[in-house]
Amino acid sequence: MLAELMEVRKQYGNFQLNCTMQLEEGRITGLIGKNGAGKSTAFKAILGLIHVDDGTVRVMGQDSTGLTPAQKEEIGVVLSDSTFSGYLTVQQISHIMEKMYHRFDRADFLEKCHQLSIPLDRSLKEFSTGMRAKLKVLLALSHEAKLLILDEPTAGLDVVARDQILDLLREYMEQEGRGILISSHISSDLEGLCDDLYMIHEGKIILHEDMDVLLDQYGILKVEEKVFADLDKRGILRVAKESWGYSCLTNEKQFYLENYPGLIVERGSVDEIITMISKGEEL
Known part of the structure; x- marks a missing residue:
């Protein structure tokens, strides 16, 4: 070390x-x-x-x-x-x-x-x-x-x-x-x-x-209000309220891609992760 x-x-x-x-x-x-x-x-x-x-x-x-x-x-x-x-x-x-x-x-x-x-x-x-x-x-x-x-x-x-x-x-x-x-x-x-x-x-x-x-498994979910209520949140690290719904930071991007095909899932870049952790809240 x-x-x-x-x-x-x-x-x-x-x-x-x-x-x-x-x-x-x-x-x-x-x-x-x-x-x-x-x-x-x-x-x-x-x-x-x-x-x-x-x-x-x-x-x-x-x-x-x-x-x-x-x-x-x-x-x-x-x-x-x-x-x-x-x-x-x-x-x-x-x-x-x-x-x-x-x-x-x-x-x-x-x-x-x-x-x-x-x-x-x-x-x-x-x-x-x-x-x-x-x-x-x-x-x-x-x-x-x-x-x-x-x-x-x-x-x-x-x-x-x-x-x-x-x-x-x-x-x-x-x-x-x-x-x-x-x-x-x-x-x-x-x-x-x-x-x-x-x-x-x-x-x-x-x-x-x-x-x-970080680059492979982390992502940002863009979730409308009506979808957020029923979303499986076990893989969500941070949530930020937006005018159109919620941004969610996840470290299980593939899970949401496979199980929520209509969901917008963006790449979890370092900048996005900093932003989400700074402005988001834990569930």
Whole structure:
């Protein structure tokens, strides 16, 4: 197990994180949820950047607060609110990284910067949002970490740049023993990349599912009022009242397709699931 949160609690005013999740070797795990749901707090708990009120955080087999410098080098990180000074150039940053990480490959890093059109001699304050985002990901990948913690790594990137970054992440996972925990508001990125997915809502994990199962078995039913009353609701996870009837989230899409041939059943994309869990209610 690369990382795990076990009944971790953290209180901020009226917000409380109450979270259990696991990241296994050889898997890319997605974490989704609305802004303020607790994604960044969970990431910071894994990294030991905040003190948790209760529960256990373990990274690579031990408490996250007791990691040695060598073990910390095994973690690559992208956080939305962290970066190098805006007055530094990529060339200067590469020399700093060389001193910080024993396995930092400067030549390979600079070559990848060239491939992604990241200028080496301009200060970061002159970079576009997309350039900054690409640089953060390359830095996280540059020192052969076993675990990547990536908070919105493709934010601000165009389609071409996002595809380049996702390809780098897939290439990274070709070596055994590695894992990624990633959040993104771009659902298509997660659908094409992740092996499993956690959804966090108001600080709590309310869904954990393999991506293949999520895309194959989950769906959104569109049900008129007169049909809803007689609908078998055992496979319904959430219901939202609409002007024309009800939207229903199910994890048994095939059952409803087979038993209610006239029913509208839409594919359960990540975006649809987030929307339904946010606005819908449990029966």
